Amino acid sequence: MTITAQMVKELRDSTGAGMMDAKKALTETAGDMEAAVDWLRTKGLAKAAKKADRVAAEGLVGVAVSGGKGVAVEVNSETDFVGKNADFQALVSNFTKAALNVADVDALKAADLGGKTVEATLTDAIAIIGENMTLRRMAVVEGDSVAAYVHTAATPEMGRIGVLVAVKGTDNGIAKQIAMHIAATNPLALSEADLDQTVVERELAVQTQKALEENATSAKPKPEAVIQNNIIPGRMKRFFSEVTLLNQQFVLNPDVTVGQAAKDAGVEVVAFVRMAVGEGIEKEKEDFAAEVAKTLKG
Template sequence: MAITAAMVKELRDTTGAGMMDAKKALTETDGNMEAAIDWLRTKGLAKAAKKADRVAAEGLVGVAVSTGRGVAIEINSETDFVAKNDDFQALVRDVAKVALETGESVEVVKAAALNGKTVDEVIGEAIARIGENMTFRRLHVLEGDTIVSYVHNAAAPEMGKIGVLVALKGDAAKAAEVGKQIAMHIAATAPMALDESSLDQDVVARELKVQTEKALEENATAAKPKPEQVIHNNIIPGRMKKFLEEVTLLNQKFVINPDITVAQAATEAGVEITGFARLAVGEGVEKKEEDFAAEVAKMAGV
């Protein structure tokens, strides 16, 4: 497979690897981006493998909460200009309210009533009125004793670039107080799962493969190689423990007090975290890059 400059740039942006290392990784893996990320990590040349860090679409995440229930939705637009538009923000707010009442899926919410029409029809009218394509792409419903929401980079109340919901059990006042701090933590750290048991086992298997190959390769070139038993019984399990501490919410170091974990912070507050949701605008969506002048011309219909 031909390795293009765009592929090399994407891999560099994703991993922080050098240009030649990125090109070699793509060549070694026949252009497979995920395999190339793992190849770089095995060689110790990649800092991270979080594709979701590449924000590749505009729009807003809206949140809405009622007693025991919360919802976060994402509606995408083509440009950030529209995300700042009062009309678009009103649409996000209205759809979030409908989703809070009726939503278990995007399809269900699209078919629900809003101002005498379906949500899908209302979005279609907004597209025609504003003159830019929009997509109601995702929603997440969270239920629990107490639901706390937080919006990062807010464009208006209850909507912004990142929306977080946290479900907690325990005293409602304490849950609301520590829940807001935990929601801010989630916005900053983007955990993959609540705990190890809820983490995708394919993710765990992939990480184990990377860490095993990396440890064996490092040991093979070390001045004083360790016995393989040490590698398999100590080093690899230690690295996997660190990985799980980094990607599971309850095991992460609490950003407000790094001396304790998030689980410990909840325990000290007398509450229990039962679930969370985090939506960031543009996760997983590829977007054709345009320069600022081209974007302005597009908005002006030039």
């Protein structure tokens, strides 16, 4: 029997299985839709799919470094309990090591891992562990050398926050210290030039409006030129010193900036990554009282 694209789509919609898995199930069962569903269930693929709508905002970030390349990989789960599971930790470790050989998360999902793709390995793990899990993202930095730091570590290579710092020059340990700084301060960008211009424009608009309103209500208003040429630029300079890594005061020595500390150590910071578990994911907040009331009314 010819397996059509529509049949594959229908099976995917009803089970949530991947396209290749759905096609294989239909092929194995000669196009029998119900038998294909059962085939997927026996392989644990349909079971995994049923969990796909659950929010996976917990998990671990893994980091790995090889020579002048460092990678960070986030693998999410539904509960933080799974992050303590040895099998899940092994999964994250294997995914992170595989990431050293690819350029992005799509390539990582397709990468071979012991005869299976990373994506297929994850699907199998979902069925075994019993929670929805996602390989959400990965990041790469490169330089003459790369240092890694894990905050709230589950193991030395993975935890709640993973940081990578790439430097140009011979690292004497300063890169690891800067990585620890980044974990604490969470800078938005390396330098002013690297900041998203929409962020800069928004901050400029806020500081301009604030300065004008304050001046309008001041007992001793300042000339417009002072506002535009001194006060607003001064506030923007302070903003850049707070959100850009190289301009931040170094946590380990607040008398110098991170950029100056790196220069004093004979290196230049060329890139960094700070990846925290679940950042940017909206968790559904359960209102237990409302849920009970709804049940009683029903």
